[in-house]
Amino acid sequence: MRKLYHFNGGVHPPTHKEQSTQSPIVQAGLPSRLVVPLHQHAGNCAKPAVKVGDRVLKGQLFGMPEGSVSSAVHSPTSGTVTAIDMQVVAHPSGLPDLCITLTPDGLDEWIPRVKTDYLTTTPEELRKLLKLAGVVGLGGAVFPSDLKLRPGKKKVKTLVLNGAECEPFITCDDMLMRERADEIVQGAEMLRHMLDADEVLIGIEDNKPEAIAAMQLAVSASSYRKLEVVAVPTIYPGGGAKQLIRVLTGIEVAAGMRSTDLGVQCFNVATAYSAHRAIAHGEPLISRIITVAGNVQHAQNFEALIGTPVHELVALAGTKTGTTAYIMGGPMMGVQLPSDKVTVTKATNCIIASSPALFPPPPPELPCIRCTRCVEVCPAELQPQDLYWFSKSRNFGKAQEFNLFDCIECGACSYVCPSNIPLVQYYRFAKSEIWANEREKDSADIARERHEFHLLRIEREKQEKAEKLALKEKAARAAKEAATKSQAEGSNSDTTTIEALRAQVREIARPETEVPKE
Amino acid sequence: MLIALLVMSVLALILGAVLGFSALKFHVEGNPLVDKIDAILPQTQCGQCSFPGCKPYATAIAAGEADINRCPPGGEEGIRKLAELLNLEFKPFGEDTAATKPKSVAVIDEYTCIGCTLCIQACPVDAISGAAKQMHTIIESECTGCELCIAPCPVDCIIMVPIQENITTWKFRYPSASNPSAANNMAKLS
Amino acid sequence: MFSPFITHAGSVREIMFKVLLALTPGIAIYAWYFGPAILISITLASLTALATEAVMLKLRQRPVLPFLRDNSALLTAWLLALSIPPLAPWWLVVVGTMFAISISKHLYGGLGSNPFNPAMVGYAVLIISFPSHMTSWIAPQGMGQLELGFIDQLQYIFAGLLPNGVSLDAVSMATPLDNLKTHLHSGHAMAEIVKEPIYSYLGGRGSEMVALAYVAGGAYLLANRIITWHLPVTFLLALFATAGLFHLADASHYAPPLFHLFSGAAMLGAFFILTDPVTSPTTIRGKFIFAAGAGFLTYVIRVFGGFPDGIAFATLLMNICVPLIDAYTQPKVFGKKGNK
Numbered sequence A: 001m002r003k004l005y006h007f008n009g010g011v012h013p014p015t016h017k018e019q020s021t022q023s024p025i026v027q028a029g030l031p032s033r034l035v036v037p038l039h040q041h042a043g044n045c046a047k048p049a050v051k052v053g054d055r056v057l058k059g060q061l062f063g064m065p066e067g068s069v070s071s072a073v074h075s076p077t078s079g080t081v082t083a084i085d086m087q088v089v090a091h092p093s094g095l096p097d098l099c100i101t102l103t104p105d106g107l108d109e110w111i112p113r114v115k116t117d118y119l120t121t122t123p124e125e126l127r128k129l130l131k132l133a134g135v136v137g138l139g140g141a142v143f144p145s146d147l148k149l150r151p152g153k154k155k156v157k158t159l160v161l162n163g164a165e166c167e168p169f170i171t172c173d174d175m176l177m178r179e180r181a182d183e184i185v186q187g188a189e190m191l192r193h194m195l196d197a198d199e200v201l202i203g204i205e206d207n208k209p210e211a212i213a214a215m216q217l218a219v220s221a222s223s224y225r226k227l228e229v230v231a232v233p234t235i236y237p238g239g240g241a242k243q244l245i246r247v248l249t250g251i252e253v254a255a256g257m258r259s260t261d262l263g264v265q266c267f268n269v270a271t272a273y274s275a276h277r278a279i280a281h282g283e284p285l286i287s288r289i290i291t292v293a294g295n296v297q298h299a300q301n302f303e304a305l306i307g308t309p310v311h312e313l314v315a316l317a318g319t320k321t322g323t324t325a326y327i328m329g330g331p332m333m334g335v336q337l338p339s340d341k342v343t344v345t346k347a348t349n350c351i352i353a354s355s356p357a358l359f360p361p362p363p364p365e366l367p368c369i370r371c372t373r374c375v376e377v378c379p380a381e382l383q384p385q386d387l388y389w390f391s392k393s394r395n396f397g398k399a400q401e402f403n404l405f406d407c408i409e410c411g412a413c414s415y416v417c418p419s420n421i422p423l424v425q426y427y428r429f430a431k432s433e434i435w436a437n438e439r440e441k442d443s444a445d446i447a448r449e450r451h452e453f454h455l456l457r458i459e460r461e462k463q464e465k466a467e468k469l470a471l472k473e474k475a476a477r478a479a480k481e482a483a484t485k486s487q488a489e490g491s492n493s494d495t496t497t498i499e500a501l502r503a504q505v506r507e508i509a510r511p512e513t514e515v516p517k518e
Numbered sequence B: 001m002l003i004a005l006l007v008m009s010v011l012a013l014i015l016g017a018v019l020g021f022s023a024l025k026f027h028v029e030g031n032p033l034v035d036k037i038d039a040i041l042p043q044t045q046c047g048q049c050s051f052p053g054c055k056p057y058a059t060a061i062a063a064g065e066a067d068i069n070r071c072p073p074g075g076e077e078g079i080r081k082l083a084e085l086l087n088l089e090f091k092p093f094g095e096d097t098a099a100t101k102p103k104s105v106a107v108i109d110e111y112t113c114i115g116c117t118l119c120i121q122a123c124p125v126d127a128i129s130g131a132a133k134q135m136h137t138i139i140e141s142e143c144t145g146c147e148l149c150i151a152p153c154p155v156d157c158i159i160m161v162p163i164q165e166n167i168t169t170w171k172f173r174y175p176s177a178s179n180p181s182a183a184n185n186m187a188k189l190s
Numbered sequence C: 001m002f003s004p005f006i007t008h009a010g011s012v013r014e015i016m017f018k019v020l021l022a023l024t025p026g027i028a029i030y031a032w033y034f035g036p037a038i039l040i041s042i043t044l045a046s047l048t049a050l051a052t053e054a055v056m057l058k059l060r061q062r063p064v065l066p067f068l069r070d071n072s073a074l075l076t077a078w079l080l081a082l083s084i085p086p087l088a089p090w091w092l093v094v095v096g097t098m099f100a101i102s103i104s105k106h107l108y109g110g111l112g113s114n115p116f117n118p119a120m121v122g123y124a125v126l127i128i129s130f131p132s133h134m135t136s137w138i139a140p141q142g143m144g145q146l147e148l149g150f151i152d153q154l155q156y157i158f159a160g161l162l163p164n165g166v167s168l169d170a171v172s173m174a175t176p177l178d179n180l181k182t183h184l185h186s187g188h189a190m191a192e193i194v195k196e197p198i199y200s201y202l203g204g205r206g207s208e209m210v211a212l213a214y215v216a217g218g219a220y221l222l223a224n225r226i227i228t229w230h231l232p233v234t235f236l237l238a239l240f241a242t243a244g245l246f247h248l249a250d251a252s253h254y255a256p257p258l259f260h261l262f263s264g265a266a267m268l269g270a271f272f273i274l275t276d277p278v279t280s281p282t283t284i285r286g287k288f289i290f291a292a293g294a295g296f297l298t299y300v301i302r303v304f305g306g307f308p309d310g311i312a313f314a315t316l317l318m319n320i321c322v323p324l325i326d327a328y329t330q331p332k333v334f335g336k337k338g339n340k
């Protein structure tokens, strides 16, 4: 038995995973319309690579990655681009973002798919390939995978494959492991190869015996000798990347630290699967497994195209009356969708139809009684009650001092708080205020610089004016002198000189209309 | 004439260099307190504090000649930060100070603009581009929302438009006060 | 609505209720040994606490019902009633409770914001303002010259009347702690003093049984994870160690450590008073410091101070230090422990 480590706290919410693991993954098929957001990943929004009216093929590039932290977006099927505009997306703000609307033609016609042999390709090229295939972390963070494969300060010893899936209701990784273990294992080997890691530890929570068995079978059937399936204890948030790395290797990756610098990296099993599809089959990331659960007829997993409207997906599982909202993700960390018309993205691992019966509204919030139940469960070993206090009183500096940004927003603290305080909500509020302050500070710095330049320019112009005035006077004096001289000489032949001098004076005295250049 | 131009440009260059150099030098040896205060001020450069810009106001505060509650764009948050930096009591805005407005940018109605360049001269951060007799535009990302360009415009073609939130600038709101204690505790704090 | 969308069943109300429940065995034994007067004072204190709480909530314009239902006022009332002599005029407990709830709880911001343990503030105010009323404790069953029935106790509490020919001295007596102190002052040696009938195996007769019942209640709280072991264990250890050191140095003048553990409000303090989450530190290291300090101070005040028991003042003194303790004992967070 491998030695497992422990992380602080954690909670045991009811898992509700049985319902959606009864039937195999179902193909969701073609919806009537696909709306694909161009910003589905951490980092910069992708730049549109098609025009309205274009006929596109399945897998054709929709959005080009912009800058180093970005990823590509592709057409989920063949059809016609009918709009490129701002549409409400699956985001808690309910605000619109740039999306490409595609009307499928039903042919599902692929682009030519190029297979790549990962053994004969350099890691750098493979990273580029993954970036252009739009492969991002499918556990929910949607961080571009190519960036996580860059070598760090230290040689990567362990690659952790995250199949823990600790959030209640979500079973997409579980089902993927049960049904497509071989491809996950191949993807894992590719990632291992790229990182040149010594071992791959596939962490799966021990409440998924079928997935563990399937993965073990796939590993032993493969020729890879550096992979190992490890059952880890079921505890929320044991599937957080930092927590799983800790459990499997004992290494703690602090906030803001690159795990490769500590010799370890972590990918979700679904990401490994997608990497395999991209490298070995030339298929960009255009679909994913999504659990549809909660207040539906038959909770189950679908393989859905990115851009499928949520209501069409939920209809496949059979809607039920009483549904008041839809949650993307799990009940601990998910977000409530602004509407069921938004479409699924690469980050959508689960859609829960929520009803007051399923998730009753919390009882009224009471003041914090400092009972430290939140401290006991916090996996980041923070003092949630202090963070709450500072966030609530908008004392953001203090909140940061108390490691606000180490909070992974797992919600364990809110879950146990006897005063029903929406703690995480306060942290999210504080974090976004701090980010906004930083943005404001940046623009204030720019404004300061520009204003200083502006003052400098004014000053310079003043100096120039003074110079000009002096010159003008000089010229005028010279003209006068010349005139008197010519008069004294009684000659009329010099009028041309005087004219020239006058012109010079006029020239200098012309009003200033110069405009600053940008 | 040519000589004059030449002399002028050379002079301008030298002067610019001298000024730039002295600005740099000044920056290095600048009064750190003034800089610290200036870092808190929003750099709107609107002059609502009655000083011709943020830096002069910062200098006046540092010299103890101005109150810390004169800057409407900085909001109460700004006063609070100043109070903290200077170890002073928080002081609310006086009656005579303009209300804090939502952050806005100026927009020129390009059909009405006559290209008079007056706004260009007013803009403290050179965020307006255009030439004489040509329509002007405001570079939105550089505009500080100081409103200084509005008054000079002879045809009133500049309006202030509040900045809309987008998906990247969107902020999580203060947890709702629908429950008993959140609202109360706020009342208690202030 | 924002995540998490689910919460663990459990509320302040339930926590406080369990603490009240854990107090009941102690109260039952108290009533058995010292008569039903304690029940009267608990009832009085409870009613006063609820009424004061409601009035204060109204005055502070807070919703009354959610806060009244949280059981925290009741807990303050019970703890106060258990700390003062049951055979006292009714207004004593009423004044103490009113003070505890209104001044030391609500004026500081109500539930969760009070820096001092309200019950202990109430106690401190009473002992400073009405010292004479605070020292006449009922003698345990079979110990006084006379015993008062339920009606007699009622009459005394509400009307200040004692049955004909009975003096207060006849039905009350000093607590073992007090008794010990007086005797030691008048030059008696420990060995002689403990032969007096009010002393028993562990502490005072009767009161040691109450203390044991508190321990049982504390065990229930520990088992239900309402409290953690850090505070009570550290406190008792510190008290034991300090008393033990003095006892070792001079056994004829310092009572054995066990006596200190089972006398006065030590057990009540360890499991019910110090463990008030609002007024104790939140960090583990902070809890150790806080409880150790309280244990040490309790002993010092008991033995060298002028008050009969030290729990209240030790608690209050340590309460003052809580923000400081918390600030200096912040633990390192995930990933930031080792290396740097």
Ligand code: SF4
Binding pocket: A367, A368, A369, A370, A371, A372, A373, A374, A375, A384, A385, A388, A413, A416, A417, A418, A419, A420, A421, A423
């Ligand atoms: S769990 Fe809630 S009441 Fe308890 S300390 Fe944490 S925030 Fe306060």
Ligand code: SF4
Binding pocket: A374, A377, A378, A379, A380, A381, A382, A384, A406, A407, A408, A409, A410, A411, A412, A413, A414, A423, A424
């Ligand atoms: S949400 Fe943050 S503070 Fe709360 S338990 Fe999770 S990591 Fe800790």
